[in-house]
Amino acid sequence: xxxxxxxxxxxxxxxxxxxxxxxxxxxxxxxxxxxxxxxxxxxxxxxxxxxxxxxxxxxxxxxxxxxxxxxxxxxxxxxxxxxxxxxxxxxxxxxxxxxxxxxxxxxxxxxxxxxxxxxxxxxxxxxxxxxxxxxxxxxxxxxxxxxxxxxxxxxxxxxxxxxxxxxxxxxxxxxxxxxxxxxxxxxxxxxxxxxxxxxxxxxxxxxxxxxxxxxxxxxxxxxxxxxxxxxxxxxxxxxxxxxxxxxxxxxxxxxxxxxxxxxxxxxxxxxxxxxxxxxxxxxxxxxxxxxxxxxxxxxxxxxxxxxxxxxxxxxxxxxxxxxxxxxxxxxxxxxxxxxxxxxxxxxxxxxxxxxxxxxxxxxxxxxxxxxxxxxxxxxxxxxxxxxxxxxxxxxxxxxxxxxxxxxxxxxxxxxxxxxxxxxxxxxxxxxxxxxxxxxxxxxxxxxxxxxxxxxxxxxxxxxxxxxxxxxxxxxxxxxxxxxxxxxxxxxxxxxxxxxxxxxxxxxxxxxxxxxxxxxxxxxxxxxxxxx
Amino acid sequence: xxxxxxxxxxxxxxxxxxxxxxxxxxxxxxxxxxxxxxxxxxxxxxxxxxxxxxxxxxxxxxxxxxxxxxxxxxxxxxxxxxxxxxxxxxxxxxxxxxxxxxxxxxxxxxxxxxxxxxxxxxxxxxxxxxxxxxxxxxxxxxxxxxxxxxxxxxxxxxxxxxxxxxxxxxxxxxxxxxxxxxxxxxxxxxxxxxxxxxxxxxxxxxxxxxxxxxxxxxxxxxxxxxxxxxxxxxxxxxxxxxxxxxxxxxxxxxxxxxxxxxxxxxxxxxxxxxxxxxxxxxxxxxxxxxxxxxxxxxxxxxxxxxxxxxxxxxxxxxxxxxxxxxxxxxxxxxxxxxxxxxxxxxxxxx
Numbered sequence: 041x042x043x044x045x046x047x048x049x050x051x052x053x054x055x056x057x058x059x060x061x062x063x064x065x066x067x068x069x070x071x072x073x074x075x076x077x078x079x080x081x082x083x084x085x086x087x088x089x090x091x092x093x094x095x096x097x098x099x100x101x102x103x104x105x106x107x108x109x110x111x112x113x114x115x116x117x118x119x120x121x122x123x124x125x126x127x128x129x130x131x132x133x134x135x136x137x138x139x140x141x142x143x144x145x146x147x148x149x150x151x152x153x154x155x156x157x158x159x160x161x162x163x164x165x166x167x168x169x170x171x172x173x174x175x176x177x178x179x180x181x182x183x184x185x186x187x188x189x190x191x192x193x194x195x196x197x198x199x200x201x202x203x204x205x206x207x208x209x210x211x212x213x214x215x216x217x218x219x220x221x222x223x224x225x226x227x228x229x230x231x232x233x234x235x236x237x238x239x240x241x242x243x244x245x246x247x248x249x250x251x252x253x254x255x256x257x258x259x260x261x262x263x264x265x266x267x268x269x270x271x272x273x274x275x276x277x278x279x280x281x282x283x284x285x286x287x288x289x290x291x292x293x294x295x296x297x298x299x300x301x302x303x304x305x306x307x308x309x310x311x312x313x314x315x316x317x318x319x320x321x322x323x324x325x326x327x328x329x330x331x332x333x334x335x336x337x338x339x340x341x342x343x344x345x346x347x348x349x350x351x352x353x354x355x356x357x358x359x360x361x362x363x364x365x366x367x368x369x370x371x372x373x374x375x376x377x378x379x380x381x382x383x384x385x386x387x388x389x390x391x392x393x394x395x396x397x398x399x400x401x402x403x404x405x406x407x408x409x410x411x412x413x414x415x416x417x418x419x420x421x422x423x424x425x426x427x428x429x430x431x432x433x434x435x436x437x438x439x440x441x442x443x444x445x446x447x448x449x450x451x452x453x454x455x456x457x458x459x460x461x462x463x464x465x466x467x468x469x470x471x472x473x474x475x476x477x478x479x480x481x482x483x484x485x486x487x488x489x490x491x492x493x494x495x496x497x498x499x500x501x502x503x504x505x506x507x508x509x510x511x512x513x514x515x516x517x518x519x520x521x522x523x524x525x526x527x528x529x530x531x532x533x534x535x536x537x538x539x540x541x542x543x544x545x546x547x548x549x550x551x552x553x554x555x556x557x558x559x560x561x562x563x564x565x566x567x568x569x570x571x
Numbered sequence: 572x573x574x575x576x577x578x579x580x581x582x583x584x585x586x587x588x589x590x591x592x593x594x595x596x597x598x599x600x601x602x603x604x605x606x607x608x609x610x611x612x613x614x615x616x617x618x619x620x621x622x623x624x625x626x627x628x629x630x631x632x633x634x635x636x637x638x639x640x641x642x643x644x645x646x647x648x649x650x651x652x653x654x655x656x657x658x659x660x661x662x663x664x665x666x667x668x669x670x671x672x673x674x675x676x677x678x679x680x681x682x683x684x685x686x687x688x689x690x691x692x693x694x695x696x697x698x699x700x701x702x703x704x705x706x707x708x709x710x711x712x713x714x715x716x717x718x719x720x721x722x723x724x725x726x727x728x729x730x731x732x733x734x735x736x737x738x739x740x741x742x743x744x745x746x747x748x749x750x751x752x753x754x755x756x757x758x759x760x761x762x763x764x765x766x767x768x769x770x771x772x773x774x775x776x777x778x779x780x781x782x783x784x785x786x787x788x789x790x791x792x793x794x795x796x797x798x799x800x801x802x803x804x805x806x807x808x809x810x811x812x813x814x815x816x817x818x819x820x821x822x823x824x825x826x827x828x829x830x831x832x833x834x835x836x837x838x839x840x841x842x843x844x845x846x847x848x849x850x851x852x853x854x855x856x857x858x859x860x861x862x863x864x865x866x867x868x869x870x871x872x873x874x875x876x877x878x879x880x881x882x883x884x885x886x887x888x889x890x891x892x893x894x895x896x897x898x899x900x901x902x903x904x905x906x907x908x909x910x911x912x913x914x915x916x917x918x919x920x921x
Contacts, residue, residue: 046727046729092870164614275827365586413739500743502743537583541587541590542847545590545591545594548591549594549595549598552595552735552736552739553598553602553739553742554733554739555739556740557736557739558728558730558736558737558739559698559726559737
């Protein structure tokens with residue numbers, strides 16, 4: 041069910057009322073039932089997939105935890121009688137059971153993800169190779185792809201890994217664990233929560249705190265403003281531009297990149313605002329997924345601020361294990377011996393980064409363009425890393441490097457880079473994307489654009505004005521938050537009541553009136569739902 | 572001290588809520604269509620509720636084929652029949668049923684005249700037409716039923732309850748009329764009759780397309796049954812008519828089905844198309860849009876044709892002796908004549 045549908049809003053209102061009426065101990069159960077109903081309404085078959093993931097990971101984690109604790113207890117009990125080598129050997133021997141269940145959980149659940157999401161892509165690739173460019177060699181089945189499968193699988197794998205690494209205790213109760221995975225606001229577009237972050241407030245009984253509830257409502261309102269007033273408005277133009285690349289080339293390409301990048305931001309951050317806001321109204325804390333990403337001064341900075349839960353997931357569960365693996369250590373030794381000390385330090389890091397960005401790309405979608413997008417990010421980040429000594433020298437030599445205008449320049453430069461990279465999201469055929477980017481440098485085509493051409497792409501003058509005003513509001517809020525390193529809600533809270541009332545009422549009315557929803561508009565699916 | 576603070580907070584919260592609701596209400600009043608400038612059909616349904624005395628003896632129910640083809644003023648002036656037309660643009664048969672239910676909340680007429688043109692539609696074809704019929708209805712079970720029966724796939728009940736959700740995007744098409752008529756309505760009919768005095772002779776009609784299946788849909792029959800039983804249950808006579816509109820084409824096969832139905836239940840059915848000579852309709856002078864709808868001259872003739880039938884066959888009383896009613900009608904006739912003069916001036920008619 042879409043966040044923007046009346047059905048969803050009505051259902052959440054009913055949930056909210058019930059939630060604070062029933063006894064505290066029953067609230068997690070209510071949330072679980074509600075989450076499953078909401079998810080099942082999209083397609084009841086999804087419940088089978090998520091059910092398998094929930095049960096298998098919960099059970100595997102339970103066994104791992106039990107085994108790990110038994111090993112630990114035994115060693116603690118017999119510490120005096122065992123030497124360090126014996127303890128290590130015992131741990132390794134008995135740890136095999138944990139490893140077995142850990143691997144089984146990983147293989148099964150990542151396998152499900154791989155089969156439902158990527159089998160079509162892989163088989164079509166094989167078919168393409170076997171038939172030397174013609175289709176029809178392999179019969180590719182149409183797979184049902186459960187909504188948000190990438191999100192809940194990653195959350196499950198993260199949990200299983202944390203239990204295996206003994207970072208957290210396994211959840212004993214299946215319903216409580218099921219709620220952690222299926223909690224409805226975050227199920228289909230994240231963030232990918234960690235158990236230790238989400239569980240304390242998700243599973244703990246809490247009383248109704250009106251100040252927290254109002255904070256949540258304010259966050260929800262801000263999310264709907266971004267989604268309905270900005271994202272869905274810009275979408276009308278983006279759809280037109282992307283829909284016909286034979287027509288919309290040259291001068292249209294910068295507009296396409298800009299509109300898509302702004303739409304993506306408003307859509308995804310708006311969705312996460314709604315997610316976090318709904319959780320807040322229920323007394324539940326979800327970690328932030330964005331920290332003003334378009335104010336980043338470099339691509340590396342951008343990836344510390346954009347989709348934080350995904351990036352940290354890849355860092356903790358892919359980058360670190362790969363870069364500290366035996367193979368990486370051997371590679372490092374080889375590089376030190378045959379190339380240089382510096383290469384020995386960098387090569388495993390770059391290899392791990394390469395794998396991370398390949399996986400990040402393919403996580404976003406089972407097609408070549410997403411892999412290219414991921415690897416381009418890797419390329420830019422690696423080059424930046426290699427050139428960092430040069431930057432440092434430049435910054436030291438020129439005093440303006442630390443100035444405000446230079447910071448603005450870096451922000452704009454990063455934003456432009458993100459705009460270009462984002463274009464690879466839009467088209468499955470990478471050649472199309474490259475062709476479009478090349479066409480943007482054909483400045484002669486700009487003059488051939490008809491007068492008022494940008495008013496023929498599904499956006500009227502008033503749409504541009506509203507989008508510009510709304511985006512300016514978002515930019516101002518971002519700058520204030522960046523400047524004071526705090527939430528705008530906390531800043532507003534300190535103002536007199538009349539000011540707060542006027543601000544929130546204006547935001548509500550602006551969303552109500554200028555939002556793109558209802559008949560005549562097709563309030564769109566959130567972009568990240570499809571991942 | 573603490574209690575005083577809590578009371579103050581509560582009052583502030585309540586006042587804030589009231590202020591927000593008031594603002595939403597004002598925005599809604601501003602944004603909903605007023606139907607006064609161009610598409611006046613959307614303003615017809617609500618006018619019924621402004622009537623001081625709703626004890627009408629005859630209620631016409633149907634689409635444009637009733638609200639443009641019969642003059643209640645003529646029925647009053649010539650036959651003393653106190654009538655009202657509860658019609659709206661492309662009013663579907665299920666909407667007509669709920670319009671009847673809605674009417675019965677206020678009075679019980681002796682006769683309901685139902686135009687059967689809408690039998691051809693089993694489902695709503697347009698959200699805009701739904702809105703023009705339903706938005707003007709006062710909230711009741713009838714309105715709720717009408718909404719449920721009418722909604723297209725893209726519509727939501729919540730948008731009928733809070734019309735701002737539907738019309739919020741009208742902010743960029745607001746006119747001075749939206750401000751002027753925020754809290755009042757401009758009368759566009761005369762007892763539900765939409766008057767036009769100009770004339771446009773009937774010309775060539777689009778060629779008649781043969782249909783694969785001439786049967787009316789099950790749902791259309793179901794609602795005709797509902798109208799009939801509702802009338803029976805309330806001791807109301809039901810008169811079925813087909814108004815003398817030349818287009819959309821009324822197929823003989825359709826006519827046969829209605830005749831059979833009327834015979835089966837002992838109802839009278841008048842096809843005005845068959846009676847055009849008896850009525851005296853001249854499609855060169857009695858229509859304002861080339862034969863689709865009657866102008867004033869045609870509507871007067873149709874009223875003069877149906878008036879004696881209502882009086883003689885249905886024993887609808889002559890209420891001209893009722894002083895209170897006569898006084899109401901005197902005001903209506905004055906406005907009616909003013910409108911005739913105004914339109915004649917507008918259209919340059921002598």
